[in-house]
Amino acid sequence: MFDRAKHPDHLYKVWPTNADRDEFRTVMRGEGGAGRLAEAVAYFQQEIDAWLAEAAEPEDRLGMLVQTLREQLRLVIIDLEEHDDAQVVFETLNSRGTPLEHADLIKNLLFRDAERAGADVDRLYKTYWAPFDQDEWRVEQTTGRITRSRLDVFLTYWLTMRTQREFTASALFKEFERWLLSSAVATEDVFAELTRYAEIYDLIDDHPLHGVEGRFLYRMKVLQTSTPMPLLLFLYGLDETVLPLERRRRAIRAIDSYLVRRALLNLSTRDYNNVFRDLVAAVARQPDHADEAVIKALSAMQGHHRHWPSDYEFRATLEQDPIYSRLVRRSVRILLEALEDELRTDHTEQLTVPVGEQVGAKLTIEHVMPQSWRDNWPPLENDPSEGADRDELVHTLGNLTLVTARLNPTLGNMAWEDKRQWLGKHSLLRLTHGTLLSAPPNTDVSDWATTWDEHRIRTRGTYLASLSLDVWPHADDLRTDPLSSESSSK
Structure with missing residues (x-):
């Protein structure tokens, strides 16, 4: 039925997603393993052994199990025509079941475009997307009142930086799809950019706590303020030949001053999404002088929800107000x-x-x-x-x-x-x-x-x-x- 030498994996009638394929082959060959699939195999072996041990005639009971699996288990099989799009079918079927994470829908969209363009999908997966299927990117995080995977959170920050548009967490996939259609960026370039900024995001997340940048990032976490993240991705994404380290640090000091002064004056954070989206736009126009762009834009902020407190306001609050209470x-x-x-x-x-x-x-x-x-x-x-x-x-x-x-x-x-x-x-x-x-x-x-x-x-x-x-x-x-x-x- 198939060429075993050329297509050995055609042996399997069920084929998992890229991240699970190596382990799937191992457990299917009965070679054990240490991942979730191996744990699933061990679980069923343990349950079946216990169930058989209860019977006076274990062979008869085992025969009944085999017969049930072969004749009573109902499977849905969908045969696709040559021009049918498997990714679209997958999205449509899944829309009536457990909702996918936005990251999974984005992954689906990118690989569908790559397949249509005749790209080597396996190479793209191994080169760019494989790390995103690891547990560290699927841990749940709470931003505001919403709990999402770390990957969904990162993609939201990245897309905000890229589009300079405001959108809700529930609209992430639709906004990504809209941007992809309008940007005309090659699919592999999108994969490469996501991988690059994911490394920057990791660097920001795990930055040492000392120095100007480390102390700022620590204070940002303590204040539970994540809205500057699209701006930080942009700043850290600029090469030092474009934005020297000293200028990046000056920009970060300005952001730190803005956030802490407003926090210590107990001012609202309600408009921060708009504030930092405006800052991304200002820096994008002047990346080699990002520090000056940030300082100028913050200085121009007006109104109770946006302004940068003056030295007089800041000093008066710290000298006179019962800040502890x-x-x-x-x-x-x-x-x-x-x-x-x-x-x-x-x-x-x-x-x-x-x-x-x-x-x-x-x-x-x-x-x-x-x-x-x-x-x-x-x-x-x-x-x-x-x-x-x-x-x-x-x-x-x-x-x-x-x-x-x-x-x-x-x-x-x-x-x-x-x-x-x-x-x-x-x-x-x-x-x-x-x-x-x-x-x-x-x-x-x-x-x-x-x-x-x-x-x-x-x-x-x-x-x-x-x-x-x-x-x-x-x-x-x-x-x-x-x-x-x-x-x-x-």
Whole structure:
């Protein structure tokens, strides 16, 4: 019926998708294996063995099983004519069953086009698409309120970058199909581009947490903001001969400043999809000066949902607002972590501030003057309000630091003298030693550490707010900062 030497796989009446073919051959030859198909074979062997062991005449029962499989199992067979399109038939049949992921429909579309063009489909699969069928791309991720595979999420970011259009997650396949028809890009070029940007996406996802870029990407994850991703794919996709590293880092600092300033002012993220789509368009017009394009576009943003908070707004919020009670904890934590990073110098022991879901949990936010201050912190003798403003003041930046999760409950509401000794003995952070246990630079307060009161909280808050402007500068300061390689490693 077939040429075994030329087409050995024609032996099989059922033929799986590319990713499963090697393992399928192995299990069909009875050679075991370690994948899902081998697990399926082992499962049925175990179940059949157990079922046969229950019978007095196992051979009779086995005969009944064979007869059932041969005569009672119903199969649907579809014979296609020469000009029928198997991929289209597959999509049509599947539309009445369990919905495919958009990635599977896109894969189907691309391979259908490749077949029509007479391309070597097996080569295209092995060269470009095979990694996308691995488990790491099929893990479920939640963006906003929608849970999808990591591959669907990546394809959404890539297509947004490519089209600079807004579309819903449910419209991914239709938008891809529309783009493919209108773009006139060769199918193999699409495969190659997806593979290239998938590597960039992996690089962004697994970027080390140090340096300008690493800290920004960490903060983006903590803030649960993924809308900049199409812009990041574009920036990282530019060769360094087009966009030098320094310019990319300056662009990233601008994005970081925009996101963090708005987060710390508790401003809406509702229009971020439009903001970052506009930024992709701006950078696409000026890729070799992407940093300038980003800074200019962000500076021009208007309205409550889009504007880039000024130095005045940012400083005033950090100096005066009870940020601990008004913001989500993760926003306050990234602020304190960034200030600790900024306080470190070339002469400081190079300890890395713990960050991330696992390591970052070791550091918690500590109120120096406790929230229950009335227990051990009597108001100042000359205070006519008897400490009435402390309930808000204790939540301001000037009264916050970081300590380990074990030390935090120990400190509790203890008086300043005891708390000072515990912090001095156990804390290694510059945020604590350089601005709390000793006076911040250029602070004219004698005997700083003898007490902790309203004046010291406000003084420290002013200093830390000023430092925050250096961490997250606005447009003019970014334009004049060359961002040397030394500063980028902080």
